Amino acid sequence: MSVEIPVGAHQPPGAGPAARIDGPDAGLIVRFDGPVPTHRPDRPLGAGSTDRTDEAGTGVDVLDSAGHLSCHGRTDPTMTRTATDDGARLRPVPAGAAPLFVRAGQAVYPARRLGDLVSRRPAGVTGHQWSSALRAEFDHVVCAADTGVPLFALTVGPTAPAGSAGQRTERMVSAVCAAVGLPVLRIGSPTLRAADHGRRIITYVIDARAYAAGAGGDDPDDNPVGYRDIVGRLPDGRTGAVNDLGALSRAAAVEAYVSRRLSDPIVRGLHVRWRDGTAEGWSWVEVRTGRCLVERVTVSEARWHCGVDPARLAEDLAAVAVGDRLPVGDRPAVAVTDESALLDRDELRRQICVLRDRRDELATPFAFDHLCGD
Incomplete structure (x- = not known):
């Protein structure tokens, strides 16, 4: 109507x-x-x-x-659309609901089911897709603070295995969200969780999008510094990229190296973008000679822009996941002592070469050939 x-x-x-x-x-x-x-x-x-x-x-x-x-x-069917546009299908969060926090005019709410955010089934979505998707839950939902209308949702956690029921549900959720115009930022990681990292990720994305919206100039030759590349003073006193989410992990690796719990203080990484729109980032640190702690993260923004290159965001989040497992302070050195959690350096190199050989499936050139050498 x-x-x-x-x-x-x-x-x-x-x-x-x-x-x-x-x-x-x-x-x-x-x-x-x-x-x-x-x-x-x-x-x-x-x-x-x-x-x-x-x-x-x-x-x-x-x-x-x-x-x-x-x-x-x-x-005439080409006439201007009226209030039946997809945006009208999004249901505002009730006015009495208290957000976790508000930032830049955007209210961030805890877990919400998709069924709480969509008022009716959109055209092109089957009944089976609709009933299955409504039960899906997002870790956080970001809404306009003044109207409560959802702006985007966030999920963080393990990626469903290929061909599994979980993957089919994700596809149904994606179909419904695309139909109603609700962007979903999906962070796939076996280590990261919304309870520990959701607020930090959302704050980062809100700030990055605001910066990107204001960074464009009228001069077509103007090439402003991206949000991720802003240089400033880091917490440890050094100068570096202040919007590198993995900065604390890199500092933690140095601390662990000084205390003789790591054999190498450098957190390394790579990132790629696949043609299907998914970005993937890897990060690793050498715990003992020839043995590496490796984390992989995927980022899917689905026809939306998170304010920074999603592939670099994936690599930075992989570094965050590495930092979560490093033996720093009173944290137990499980990742250092558990051999099953480590990957042989030669095997890691082989996997990077496999990634390189899939360059035809990438949306951007593979820029890490140097990691395939000895």
Whole structure:
């Protein structure tokens, strides 16, 4: 349903006749886009849409005093869309719900089911997709602080195995979210969790998007510094990239090396972007000679922009995951003593070479050939 227009008001060409209505709803008509429903007087407005459709176009439906919907015309299907746009399908978070925090006019809420955010099934989504997707839960939902309308959602955790029921559910959720216009930022990692890292990731993305929105200039030759590349003073006093999420992990590796718990203080990494839109980042540190602690993270932003290169974000988050497993301070050195958690350096090199050999599947050139050498 869309905007209600008084009878007698100016109608667009081809909009069809405006019918007069008796009762408390007199003088109102309802305009909608898409296939024109066949008149079903036995179906009240609140019972759902009609089952059969006529030719595609924009109709003018009359809402009578009994709540019945009847079609009175058809317009050019290329006409401007009305309030049935996908954005109208997003349901605002209730006004009484308390956000975890508010940043830059955006309120961040804890876990929400997709069914709490979408008001009705969008066109093109099957009933099976709809019923399966509604039960899916996001770790965080970011909404406009003034209206409560969802802006994007975040999930953090292990990636579902290929061909699994979990992967099928993710695809259904993606189909519904794409149809209603809800961007979802998916962080795939066996180590990272929203409870520990969700706030930091969301804060980073909100700031990065705000910076990117204001960084563009009128000069086409102007090449502003990206958010990730801003240089400043780091917590340890050094100068470096202040928006490197892995900076603390790199400092932790140096600390662990000084205390003789690592054989190499350098956290290394690589990143790629696949043609399907997924970004992947690897990060590793040599714990003992020839034995490495490796983390891999994927980032999927699905036709949305998180404010920085998602591949570099994936690599930085992989460094964060490495830092979570380093023996720093009172943290137990499980990753250092558990051989099953480590990867042989030669095997790591072989896996990097396999990644390099898949360059035809990449959206951007592979820039880490040097890691395949001895």
